[in-house]
Amino acid sequence: MKTDRGSISPFGIGLASISVATALVVYLSGMMLIAQHRLQGDSDLALLQAHQHSVQELEYAEYSLVQTQLQRYFQANNVQGLSFIDLEVEEFESRMRLCSNLTLPFSAISLPTSIAVCAESAVASFDPRDGLRVQS
Amino acid sequence: MKDGSRGYAAIEIIVYSILPLMVFALVPAGYQVIQKQLAAESVVRMVAREMMIDKPENPEASAASLANEISSDFGYPASLRISCLENCDEDGGWYLLQVNIDSVQARKVAVIENR
Numbered sequence: 001m002k003t004d005r006g007s008i009s010p011f012g013i014g015l016a017s018i019s020v021a022t023a024l025v026v027y028l029s030g031m032m033l034i035a036q037h038r039l040q041g042d043s044d045l046a047l048l049q050a051h052q053h054s055v056q057e058l059e060y061a062e063y064s065l066v067q068t069q070l071q072r073y074f075q076a077n078n079v080q081g082l083s084f085i086d087l088e089v090e091e092f093e094s095r096m097r098l099c100s101n102l103t104l105p106f107s108a109i110s111l112p113t114s115i116a117v118c119a120e121s122a123v124a125s126f127d128p129r130d131g132l133r134v135q136s
Numbered sequence: 137m138k139d140g141s142r143g144y145a146a147i148e149i150i151v152y153s154i155l156p157l158m159v160f161a162l163v164p165a166g167y168q169v170i171q172k173q174l175a176a177e178s179v180v181r182m183v184a185r186e187m188m189i190d191k192p193e194n195p196e197a198s199a200a201s202l203a204n205e206i207s208s209d210f211g212y213p214a215s216l217r218i219s220c221l222e223n224c225d226e227d228g229g230w231y232l233l234q235v236n237i238d239s240v241q242a243r244k245v246a247v248i249e250n251r
Contacts, residue, residue, distance in 0.1 A: 007148065008145070008148050012151065015153065016152060016156045016159075018156070019159040023159050023162060023166070026167065026170075030166060030169075030173075033174065034170065037178070045181065045188065045245070045246070048185065048188055052188065053247075073247065076230055077245040
């Protein structure tokens with residue numbers, strides 16, 4: 001090197017950018033992972049409770065009863081931001097797919113501020129007429 | 137190198153090298169927090185599920201022992217708090233479970249009906 005003139009700014013800016021990007025990726029991926037995990041837990045427990053309740057009341061799963069209990073559970077568990085619920089109820093089996101809007105901390109800069117996180121659950125019970133398990 | 141530029145170089149090294157390294161150092165700490173939060177979510181979910189299926193006679197004692205058992209599998213000591221949300225009697229009720237692992241917290245509702 002002929003002289004020691006110059007600056008390490010380009011190197012520093014590059015390193016700073018990479019470190020901020022890494023921290024941001026870890027933060028956002030962690031946030032999404034936790035939100036998905038939480039939604040999956042809420043979905044499983046809500047459907048289990050709603051299906052159990054309907055089977056105890058009527059000996060089979062009934063759509064409106066399962067739906068009412070789901071809403072009750074979500075309210076009690078303070079589940080917010082649900083954007084989509086697809087519920088299928090058969091006699092001894094209930095299935096649900098639901099999505100929630102996760103708000104990202106980007107409102108200051110004009111980037112999309114929410115992302116959909118989805119979960120799917122299924123519950124099956126015994127048929128009391130023949131005692132066979134329909135599906136595990 | 138002149139004295140002035142030497143001082144400037146020192147500031148550049150501090151601002152552009154040490155600060156990014158400090159940000160990098162936060163990444164493992166962030167992973168730890170995420171791991172603990174996921175563990176807490178899993179513990180509370182498994183405890184609530186077990187309670188809803190087994191319908192124990194004594195939900196408080198049963199939830200605490202389940203939480204200890206499950207959290208020891210994860211390798212994190214967890215503390216559980218259980219409180220009644222509604223209709224808690226000998227038939228069952230709606231219980232709020234709250235699991236703490238260090239500073240992170242997870243909560244779920246467990247419903248026991250027609251015990």
